[in-house]
Amino acid sequence: MKEKHIIEILDNGSITSLTEIELNEVRDHARECESCRGAYEAARLSTLVLRSRAQSTIEPSPFFQTRVLAALREQQAVESVPAMLRLWSSARALVSSMAVTTAALAVLSFVFPAPAPEPEQTAASVFSADSVIMDQNDEQMSYEQVLSTIYEEDEAR
Amino acid sequence: MDLARQAQDGDESAFAEIMRRYSPRVFSVASRFFRQRSLVEEAAQEVFLKAYTQLGSFEGRGSFEGWLTRIATNTCLNIIRSAKRRPESTVSDLTEDEHNWLEQQSGEDDDPLAIENSLVAADLADRLLSVLPPEDQQALLMIDGEEASIKEVAEATGWSESKVKVRAFRARRKLREAMEELLGRKGKKADSLAREQVNR
Numbered sequence: 001m002k003e004k005h006i007i008e009i010l011d012n013g014s015i016t017s018l019t020e021i022e023l024n025e026v027r028d029h030a031r032e033c034e035s036c037r038g039a040y041e042a043a044r045l046s047t048l049v050l051r052s053r054a055q056s057t058i059e060p061s062p063f064f065q066t067r068v069l070a071a072l073r074e075q076q077a078v079e080s081v082p083a084m085l086r087l088w089s090s091a092r093a094l095v096s097s098m099a100v101t102t103a104a105l106a107v108l109s110f111v112f113p114a115p116a117p118e119p120e121q122t123a124a125s126v127f128s129a130d131s132v133i134m135d136q137n138d139e140q141m142s143y144e145q146v147l148s149t150i151y152e153e154d155e156a157r
Numbered sequence: 158m159d160l161a162r163q164a165q166d167g168d169e170s171a172f173a174e175i176m177r178r179y180s181p182r183v184f185s186v187a188s189r190f191f192r193q194r195s196l197v198e199e200a201a202q203e204v205f206l207k208a209y210t211q212l213g214s215f216e217g218r219g220s221f222e223g224w225l226t227r228i229a230t231n232t233c234l235n236i237i238r239s240a241k242r243r244p245e246s247t248v249s250d251l252t253e254d255e256h257n258w259l260e261q262q263s264g265e266d267d268d269p270l271a272i273e274n275s276l277v278a279a280d281l282a283d284r285l286l287s288v289l290p291p292e293d294q295q296a297l298l299m300i301d302g303e304e305a306s307i308k309e310v311a312e313a314t315g316w317s318e319s320k321v322k323v324r325a326f327r328a329r330r331k332l333r334e335a336m337e338e339l340l341g342r343k344g345k346k347a348d349s350l351a352r353e354q355v356n357r
């Protein structure tokens with residue numbers, strides 16, 4: 001019997017499911033072949049520990065039933081409360097704290113009014129040609145006046 | 158079926174009766190997944206609460222116990238998955254008790270079906286099983302540990318029979334290899350101890 005065949009037999013099913021003929025074949029081969037002996041021994045011990053593990057079950061405690069019924073009642077009580085009420089009860093703290101913060105900010109803004117805004121600083125000089133032109137009323141300035149204002153500034157540079 | 162219907166209609170005593178009848182079965186399933194009593198009870202409680210909310214889906218085609226067993230198996234698998242426990246890559250070295258236990262078992266080939274019920278063996282099984290995914294552990298524990306048939310495992314888990322076979326084959330091979338590795342380490346350790354004694 002080839003080693004691979006033995007290992008296949010061992011992996012295909014539990015040792016407990018082998019027929020007497022199959023088991024004898026495996027044992028006979030394992031006596032002669034060292035690697036198969038190791039595989040057979042490992043498979044046999046694996047089955048033993050699995051069977052021991054399967055036997056170690058835990059029994060229900062006497063209070064188990066009472067505890068489950070209590071948990072069930074609690075679950076039913078939670079489910080009987082309308083969804084909006086449940087949402088409110090969970091979000092109540094957040095909503096309340098947000099309302100208090102808003103009120104506090106409103107009070108603060110009345111007690112300490114914001115200072116008057118300073119005149120806006122721009123990059124361009126208030127005396128630049130563009131500003132002069134833009135500040136003028138279009139009706140009061142002719143095309144020639146516009147050109148002369150620009151040329152004057154160019155010459156000054 | 159009657160009890161299930163009564164419980165579904167809100168009859169608490171009917172549900173209490175269901176729990177009384179099927180607690181041993183649910184605990185037996187949960188014990189396959191967990192060793193600590195608190196974890197087993199927690200899982201069993203979750204199973205019954207889930208069963209209560211799903212009573213309407215029980216159509217009475219199969220047995221109530223089978224239906225409940227499937228809920229129990231899937232609930233326990235979900236608990237393990239949510240704990241994000243990944244299979245260990247290797248089995249840690251043997252403890253002294255485990256070493257002694259294996260020593261006692263080695264070579265006792267006369268009755269390979271002999272059951273050695275011991276805590277040490279169960280602990281060793283847990284450590285070996287930790288190299289497998291939880292689904293493979295279940296398949297192997299049921300088939301090789303409890304001698305369940307492929308069909309029974311398929312019914313309890315909701316997997317197809319071919320899936321059960323593949324899982325069991327893969328798990329059995331991996332477990333055997335892990336055990337061989339442990340036995341190999343045990344042999345090396347014994348050799349080195351013997352050498353030390355000779356040197357002294």
